[in-house]
Amino acid sequence: MRAVGYETTGDVDVLADLVVPRPDGLAPDEVEVRIVRSGVNPTDWKSRRGALHMPIGPGKPQIPHHDGAGTVERVGVDVDKSLVGARVWVHEAAYRRLGGTAAEYVAIPAAQTAPLPENVEFDTGAALGIPFMTAHRALTLIEGGPAELTPGSLAGRFILVAGGAGAVGNAAIQLARWAGATVITTVSSPRKSQLAQAAGAHHVLNYRQSSDAAADIRKWAPDGVDAVVEVAPAANVDLDAAVLKPSGVVAIYADDGQGPLSLPVRATMTANARYQFILVYTMPDDAKRAAVRGIQAALADGHIHIGEAHGIPVHHYPLSQVREAHTDLERGLVGRVLIDVTS
Numbered sequence: 001m002r003a004v005g006y007e008t009t010g011d012v013d014v015l016a017d018l019v020v021p022r023p024d025g026l027a028p029d030e031v032e033v034r035i036v037r038s039g040v041n042p043t044d045w046k047s048r049r050g051a052l053h054m055p056i057g058p059g060k061p062q063i064p065h066h067d068g069a070g071t072v073e074r075v076g077v078d079v080d081k082s083l084v085g086a087r088v089w090v091h092e093a094a095y096r097r098l099g100g101t102a103a104e105y106v107a108i109p110a111a112q113t114a115p116l117p118e119n120v121e122f123d124t125g126a127a128l129g130i131p132f133m134t135a136h137r138a139l140t141l142i143e144g145g146p147a148e149l150t151p152g153s154l155a156g157r158f159i160l161v162a163g164g165a166g167a168v169g170n171a172a173i174q175l176a177r178w179a180g181a182t183v184i185t186t187v188s189s190p191r192k193s194q195l196a197q198a199a200g201a202h203h204v205l206n207y208r209q210s211s212d213a214a215a216d217i218r219k220w221a222p223d224g225v226d227a228v229v230e231v232a233p234a235a236n237v238d239l240d241a242a243v244l245k246p247s248g249v250v251a252i253y254a255d256d257g258q259g260p261l262s263l264p265v266r267a268t269m270t271a272n273a274r275y276q277f278i279l280v281y282t283m284p285d286d287a288k289r290a291a292v293r294g295i296q297a298a299l300a301d302g303h304i305h306i307g308e309a310h311g312i313p314v315h316h317y318p319l320s321q322v323r324e325a326h327t328d329l330e331r332g333l334v335g336r337v338l339i340d341v342t343s
């Protein structure tokens with residue numbers, strides 16, 4: 001089968017077009033998925049560079065990409081045979097596994113797949129995994145809040161999404177909005193402001209233009225926000241403290257490289273504030289299952305979309321241009337990067 005992979009970590013040039021054997025015998029719990037779209041995330045170029053300290057496991061090459069969508073071709077002996085032919089999205093395909101979705105076929109535990117409704121395109125399926133599971137986790141850490149998102153489960157809650165034009169930011173806006181929250185988001189430019197509005201944010205603040213972002217956010221959320229979905233924890237530490245409700249949570253899913261997070265202990269303690277870190281790979285299994293169920297429910301409700309009109313432009317690359325896709329994402333391309341595996 002055609003694939004893209006690397007045997008050593010480093011520069012983009014370590015990525016090579018490959019012809020490798022199609023997955024052989026399946027483990028009892030596995031399915032083989034013929035991949036139509038492979039979704040690229042920042043974690044993929046970071047892993048390729050060796051920045052995440054996730055060594056390539058025994059055997060080579062490492063085929064990258066966790067997210068993807070396609071159809072089930074074969075199933076292991078313990079998997080329901082009626083799944084053959086089903087359209088599915090997959091998640092965490094390359095986590096501690098060599099076989100990511102930048103390939104024509106992937107063998108993966110059936111538990112890491114979920115059905116894709118007939119009216120949902122493969123593009124959307126390949127965009128779900130990492131961003132939407134991360135966002136679901138962030139939104140289900142609220143004090144007294146739901147462990148799993150459903151319509152109305154965040155009614156009455158105020159959520160601040162930092163960076164609402166990012167992939168995770170967009171997913172957080174879409175899910176929070178579906179769950180009934182009031183959604184406030186920050187962006188750095190008028191173009192990103194348009195995207196965040198298209199995603200469904202109620203209030204968008206250009207943090208580069210605001211002289212007092214906390215005061216601006218407090219106008220929309222006078223009692224503060226229940227949760228911050230945070231991409232830039234060190235840069236936003238003062239802002240988050242200033243807008244958080246008592247017992248609020250700052251859900252941190254990225255390291256903005258701005259240095260260690262330094263918190264005023266007394267003020268944080270007085271507010272009973274919580275700082276919860278998230279890594280999608282290592283979050284509790286219950287939280288992963290809840291995220292998949294929540295995403296499935298939102299999909300079934302017709303509430304998850306990608307594309308410019310929904311605040312997240314989509315950029316397609318053929319399998320032969322995964323290198324370019326990684327480079328463009330690393331340079332800050334706005335939107336979701338998808339690989340057309342069949343072209």
Ligand SMILES: NC(=O)c1ccc[n+]([C@@H]2O[C@H](COP(=O)([O-])OP(=O)(O)OC[C@H]3O[C@@H](n4cnc5c(N)ncnc54)[C@H](OP(=O)(O)O)[C@@H]3O)[C@@H](O)[C@H]2O)c1
Pocket residue numbers: 041042043130131134162163164165166167168169186187188189192207231232235236252253254255256278279280281332333334335
């Ligand atoms: N922990 C996990 O499990 C997990 C999961 C997914 C992603 N991540 C990580 O999270 C980061 C974002 O991923 P992504 O796919 O969403 O990337 P992305 O699409 O490139 O989005 C990143 C966003 O961060 C925003 N941003 C940067 N500095 C900001 C600031 N000071 N205040 C508010 N927003 C700020 C940028 O928007 P502006 O230009 O508007 O500021 C940009 O839209 C990456 O580092 C990725 O590796 C981690």
